[in-house]
Amino acid sequence: MNTVVDVLAAVLMITGSALALIAAVGLFRMPDAYSRIHVATKPATLAVVCTVGAAVLRVPGPAPTTKLLLAVALQFWTAPVASHMLGRAAHAAGLSPGEPWVVDDLRAADEELEQSGPDADSPDGDTTPPGRDGT
């Protein structure tokens, strides 16, 4: 029984580390910032689940398990939000994709907001059109 758990933990550890390595290679292979965000978010969730799963299998007792599972849950909540924010920022900063946009709803929403005037803005005032304030 113990051997089975150890082998499972070993497989999970190797899988998670390999995922991280593949994602690091993907940072070089991918042509633009958006695909790099896509690549870089995978180890933040899937690989962390694998390696923390190995840790949960190896460390006995309920308290470490609780802490580790809480860490995984936190990672699942925050990693997609963080990468979404980075994608929004890359778009607002005017980074171009490797190929031309097929659909650019965010730009359309920005222009619509601009046409409706500053009075109709949302209260947080975060409506600066991308790349036009001449940083």
Place this chain on the structure above:
Amino acid sequence: MSLVGWVSGVMLALAGLLTTVHVIRSRNLADRAIGVDMLIAVVLNSLAVAIALTQDDLVAALLLIIGLLAFLGSVTIARYIEERGP
């Protein structure tokens, strides 16, 4: 188990090295933020592997803390880029 530790340790170290090279070589702030985000993920993976290898949950709280700080940092940099450009 020590062979597994070596293999995953070498893979994670290589991943961290490649990501660092990407951070250094990238030309704009957004790419750098992506690289740092990825670097944090590699650190989290390394901590989890260390916990699994040592069977000691001394650094388990660090997983929580580093994950939360990485999230706050990424969101802050993203807001900054949105306002100021790359």
